Amino acid sequence: MSLFLEVVSVAEAVEAVRRIAPPPGCEDVPLEDALYRVLARDVLADIDIPGFDRSTVDGYAVAAAETTGASEAIPAMLQCRGRIGMGSADAGSIFPGSCRYVPTGGALPAGADAVVMIEHAEQIGDDILVHRPVAPGENVIFCGEDFGAGKVALERGRVLTPREIGVAAAVGADRVSVVKMPRIGIISTGNELVPVVETPGPGEVRDANSYLAGAFVTERGCHPVYFGIVRDDRAVLKRAVSSALDRCDAVLVSGGSSKDERDNTAAVVAELGEVLVHGIALAPGKPTIIGTARGKPVIGLPGHPASAFVVLVAVVDHLLAAMRQTAVSRRTVRARLTQNVPSTRGREDYVRVSLGNGEATPVFGKSGLLNTLVQSEGVVRIPASSEGFEVGEEVEVILW
């Protein structure tokens, strides 16, 4: 292998991970456990929702035509034919010249097509004075208007946020068919690494990457499986990756991907399968490996957590989204740069920035500093074709 990396563009790397993402299975889960899962099948409304013409206010169910021209000065007068109970199976009917009280969410009686809000009516004995006209359909949700029986209420591929969970409940989906949570094996490799519970000696650092990558894949709706720290030993790493492949749908190996004699990850992937990418035109994050083994993706991340995190955001996020059969959910804001941000043409630079008052300030300090991760709110991506952005330019910030 050559000493220098033959790098591919970030776009090529993203294409590669999307191509190798294994097709997910699906499973049924109870709706209350489905938050943030991805729908594997459309959710259909089992019946018309609502199943009846429903009032959206407290007021009087009327035939709208009978309120035409009503005003404070000349109200329409209707005889009130009692109240409709919530959940009542029979809302009765109204005949010309009459109305019925209906609470919010109650069913309209036959003959009614609108509801006069209680604030716009006055009760005088059995009579109701209507002070404002209502249009047909006003303050009413008609039967099936929200979701029609058999129609798609939520499309497959949707992530189930609280709003989708509420809609699924309304249409009777107490269980939903969702994409299986990908199991992502997480391995850290490096003779310098010690577990978090230990105090590093000279030359040693704690394994932050296992935690960082584990939390990242959890946030992205996947299940992390931890395989701990592996020394810089090709045979040992091969056993660890092999074991992770047995139990997981994809494997992330951090460290061991620099292009020198410690380049164990690429060697192991080559032995177990195929290295597709070795080096991305990305800063930080260049020494990244993309490969497959036994039909599963194996990604080699840089050993430094700050670099590894950029690769997680710029590349691995796309892999996980593809494995979940959903789009990458990325929140961005636009902000003006408070400083020039130079960049090297030919590589994509991810510059950490802090945000405030609509301004993005590049975070000072060496990019290898871990503290820059928690002092920044996001990154500005500088395309490979650009030599950077100038102070005052409006840029897109990818929120971490």
Added chain:
Amino acid sequence: MSLFLEVVSVAEAVEAVRRIAPPPGCEDVPLEDALYRVLARDVLADIDIPGFDRSTVDGYAVAAAETTGASEAIPAMLQCRGRIGMGSADAGSIFPGSCRYVPTGGALPAGADAVVMIEHAEQIGDDILVHRPVAPGENVIFCGEDFGAGKVALERGRVLTPREIGVAAAVGADRVSVVKMPRIGIISTGNELVPVVETPGPGEVRDANSYLAGAFVTERGCHPVYFGIVRDDRAVLKRAVSSALDRCDAVLVSGGSSKDERDNTAAVVAELGEVLVHGIALAPGKPTIIGTARGKPVIGLPGHPASAFVVLVAVVDHLLAAMRQTAVSRRTVRARLTQNVPSTRGREDYVRVSLGNGEATPVFGKSGLLNTLVQSEGVVRIPASSEGFEVGEEVEVILW
């Protein structure tokens, strides 16, 4: 009680829920279980991080001064005194005229203060030709430069996202002290409600609110405790709220808050404690109750899920954030309106919008339609002092 609501502003409602938020306890949890928890105590670095001068690249550790003026034409020549192993306890030292190979993450030898990237050097036998000068500190993180021993690495109140989890691991916090997850009791009330597994009969609808509210509080880092559906019966509701107060830190009751004879929630709260707010100048979401009982917040939400969700976002979010002792985490984008959005002065309107191409389009259809929740990406808040926004105006969209 009067027939009409004496409404307070949204700001007053938010102030009220913040005031009654019970102080949270704290607990220690393993770092791997701490994602999205809120730090109850600062996390300090136990030792200097890194604990040694550390290379951020593969290259040659040098005394920067010895590379001054180096160029392709006239390289600096240094004798290479071997390689430093990763995690090696002794990185040795260099003397004038010499350097040592150091891998990314490796410790610098004594006497070195910079690292020449391998790409900028050439090995000729035992000698290294350096083609570019390096500045002191270049490609090096000095001992303690990332986090100083005993210094705050993460402040209390911070939400532990993957980045914070990674930093906590790096500074040795295998357990963290976090705010206890508030337990939020969830009750739905209404004779019209049936469980999600049942098919609603005439006049009936499924209880979507329990799922919606449960998912919302889960998303906001709280633990939902479900108490099911309660009929419109004051004594039964009182028992349910009382039972929820026994087991939870706050209670959300949806339905039963319209200001008519079904106004059970306010009556129950008044019997068990105190009603502080009964009606908010908010559309949708007016029939909202804020009260306390046994020192715990009890919130009455509108029965309609679309209205309840607005109250969750506009008001309850602040309660949950206060209970977790953190700020409301709200993502917003700016977008131009594609249409006029009229509003009534004196109340805060939350208008659902869909987003695309930097434009916000009000979602058509009646606000009582549940499907508007999943057809919108967020809401535009129209302040009580405004009569609305005009087409083309740039507005802030609160992402759901």
